Amino acid sequence: MRSNESLLELLLELQVLDRIPRSGFVLRGVAEPESVTEHCWHVLFMVWALGERVPGVDVTRAVEIALVHDLAELRVGDLPRTAARYLPAGAKNVAETAAVGEVLAPLPERARRLYAEYQEGVTLESRLVKACDKLQLMLKVAVYEGWGSGALAEFWETPDTSPAPGIAAVDELFAELRARRKPAAGR
């Protein structure tokens, strides 16, 4: 499997993203967990819906970044959180960039630049996508907990699943979500 050579090849390969389950949920016993594709759609929707609440953000570009932000998983897999600890520093990012480069080969250079922007995580747009990436995780955790599915409590205590503070609109939603969980957390 090398670089895609046509848009059709690319579109066909993307269909497979549906079959890659999110490893964080798989490893914690959620039955029928969301796929990477489903995660991607929700992140994208959140970026779009929150955009108007984030002063100065270019929503259109943020949406585009969300669209490509997880495509490496097609070829690298959805590495469990633990995997990064065992790989050389930076190796995951290098691998993902190379994979996305070959997946998106039939698209103009701009598509790969959006992915690079996400990896760098400097611009407001990429930071918004990263924050929504984590917020979506916690939204799904809340939903699965409501369904009684999986052992997910640890997610609420791990700093790296909290959206990095700084984007107020996301911080507020996360606080609201956490507050909502309180009563149930009394179990």
Place this chain on the structure above:
Amino acid sequence: MRSNESLLELLLELQVLDRIPRSGFVLRGVAEPESVTEHCWHVLFMVWALGERVPGVDVTRAVEIALVHDLAELRVGDLPRTAARYLPAGAKNVAETAAVGEVLAPLPERARRLYAEYQEGVTLESRLVKACDKLQLMLKVAVYEGWGSGALAEFWETPDTSPAPGIAAVDELFAELRARRKPAAGR
């Protein structure tokens, strides 16, 4: 279940879209068929990737239309193709518009207008989404046929699964997809 009253409520409800399988595949025996969320993501990606090949289209708005185009299924279900025949003329559209109105209630009016634009199907942007909606169906059909999953041959013969002609970029991709199927079709 009434109108969503906050963005958080809306985002939580959207997570459920992942559990609604696409009825066309369910009824034709595909194992583990795509969800409505997955379909939505692929349509959106196609609209974005094809946008630059469609003269005069406003890609940003087309992407936004794609984002909302199937949200009615959260509350109305993914009606099988046959259902429309048994409902009064226009009832499906009316129901879907009402459902989307309540789902998207926490968002600005503009979000509902995008859905109305899709239902009307007059603008180039909405026509592009509709064409991609059908093209994505056939892409998935091709993928599932390659996997030996489901009885899907009829899709290739039904006019209402062909993207309506008129948007050259979509027509070309569909022709390429159909041509690719040829050898296998000899079975």
Place this chain on the structure above:
Amino acid sequence: MRSNESLLELLLELQVLDRIPRSGFVLRGVAEPESVTEHCWHVLFMVWALGERVPGVDVTRAVEIALVHDLAELRVGDLPRTAARYLPAGAKNVAETAAVGEVLAPLPERARRLYAEYQEGVTLESRLVKACDKLQLMLKVAVYEGWGSGALAEFWETPDTSPAPGIAAVDELFAELRARRKPAAGR
């Protein structure tokens, strides 16, 4: 898909009912929820087992009504409870009657009359099937709650999931079921 033209066609179409999951459970996160076929079998068994406790009922006809009572879902889908709110008054019933008419076309007229009797819900037999339809829902809710699967508490509080009072044998079973849940409800 039009009217079935032979008994064999009908029997083959019915096999697909197994793949239609019950939407109420899907939307509330039950993993591997029952199919419409499974629901149908349980309702039928209950009607038969309860029949001797219902003075004056014609059990044979009630069983036959149970046998056809959900066949519309083959062509209309298992509409979520919310769907009815968005459709014109009566449209769901009209659609279901038309669908059942075409599904059961190869059988004598009597089969369609049984479905009409169910839709009208006037005779004791049809009321028994409707009551068992709801009681079976709550039995399954109780089973899934015992298995820790899905967010189902709301079912116990919604009047339209309680069997309509009036058929003592069903009322008693429902009261027994509800009583049994008590201890667990203390959670």
Place this chain on the structure above:
Amino acid sequence: MRSNESLLELLLELQVLDRIPRSGFVLRGVAEPESVTEHCWHVLFMVWALGERVPGVDVTRAVEIALVHDLAELRVGDLPRTAARYLPAGAKNVAETAAVGEVLAPLPERARRLYAEYQEGVTLESRLVKACDKLQLMLKVAVYEGWGSGALAEFWETPDTSPAPGIAAVDELFAELRARRKPAAGR
């Protein structure tokens, strides 16, 4: 697990029948195969629909036999066809009768007699159920073959999956089903 002590206990136990997949399909690689409950419903429908074509049969009783014919699987499991070869002659029937006796304990004696009638297989009604039990198997085989699911060809060649000749209405349907398969069989 002993004899059920109330109708409610019985009805709750029956819900579990949905989770027992038909072993013949499991062992031959069908994805998401039908459950025992689904099989039971289809056999029952066939008995009812074919009844009027079988001279002299008491359809009501035949339907009742179909309703109980597979309930032993709740406690004995859906033994694969091969299991019988390894058990002492008659042991499977004895075990099934004992299991059904305890499952149906809260119902009047008549319910167990219906099961005994099925096991003996002498009356026209029990022979009709047995013939439909096999015909339903082959209907499902045909459906799964159409879906490309599982390695099922051997079923068409094994005498013990053919409905025993003698009930013309079933023989005819089976012949029609077999004829329909012909073109595909050329593969």
Place this chain on the structure above:
Amino acid sequence: MRSNESLLELLLELQVLDRIPRSGFVLRGVAEPESVTEHCWHVLFMVWALGERVPGVDVTRAVEIALVHDLAELRVGDLPRTAARYLPAGAKNVAETAAVGEVLAPLPERARRLYAEYQEGVTLESRLVKACDKLQLMLKVAVYEGWGSGALAEFWETPDTSPAPGIAAVDELFAELRARRKPAAGR
């Protein structure tokens, strides 16, 4: 299906063991329960890992016994615990021995002797496998309970799911597992 005639036939048949779910979990509502193959691997690993803690045991032979201990399920199915009550005394063992004999036919006589040793349960090696067979069950019960999946509490109270006392290394692990459950058991 008779005796396997070549090693290749045997290896192909074994692949099917993956599709046989463990009936104890199926009947108690665990979603996506472990397969017999998975159970077998875990028992084997435990026997190996515990071996050095069991004075006088021949670990290599114990591992071999673990490897064959559940192969009868390929042809007899994974009989639910209740099934044994309905079968004549000893019939299950006789059937399983016959089935394993035919499955393993292409291997040297020694393979069948290992299975006989397991059935007899006299040697230290076979007793270690039997103890691990039960301990693995309870490990999985603990995992599924942590995931909120299934109604499994009864397993902790049934004597026949406790590893028979006598092998200290297993007793200790079981005590440790049971102690770990305590806090959660307060629910």
Place this chain on the structure above:
Amino acid sequence: MRSNESLLELLLELQVLDRIPRSGFVLRGVAEPESVTEHCWHVLFMVWALGERVPGVDVTRAVEIALVHDLAELRVGDLPRTAARYLPAGAKNVAETAAVGEVLAPLPERARRLYAEYQEGVTLESRLVKACDKLQLMLKVAVYEGWGSGALAEFWETPDTSPAPGIAAVDELFAELRARRKPAAGR
């Protein structure tokens, strides 16, 4: 997640291996593909069954190597074949060794040495496991092809899925498997 601190912790973590599907099958559309645990069991059985046909091999140690050969996947995931291309040379092996070290921490040093022996692939025992690892893949491919599940033809043409020549007993089985496929390959 750090090093396991007790045997119980290790055994509990291992249960999760059942939920990790083999990525090669996932990406090629096999429904309900085998888990890593299932793969591990089959490789182990093959090593054991073939051992006596491989002159000079220490079967006991080869079985032990098979037992640990895939445990890294618990923490690194089942990387798709393509992933290795994007990672720095050797990074995958380093990561896997570190992961296995932490997983197996409660066991004596010898357990980690068995894994190192596998990674090095020099001894006859480790080469036998590697050859069986590939042969098992192709056995499963053959089974899935027989079931009509997935797009797997490419596996037969890729050199790196052929067991490396040199171990005659494996070469012969692979040749036999390939020959058996011939007639079907005419499709």
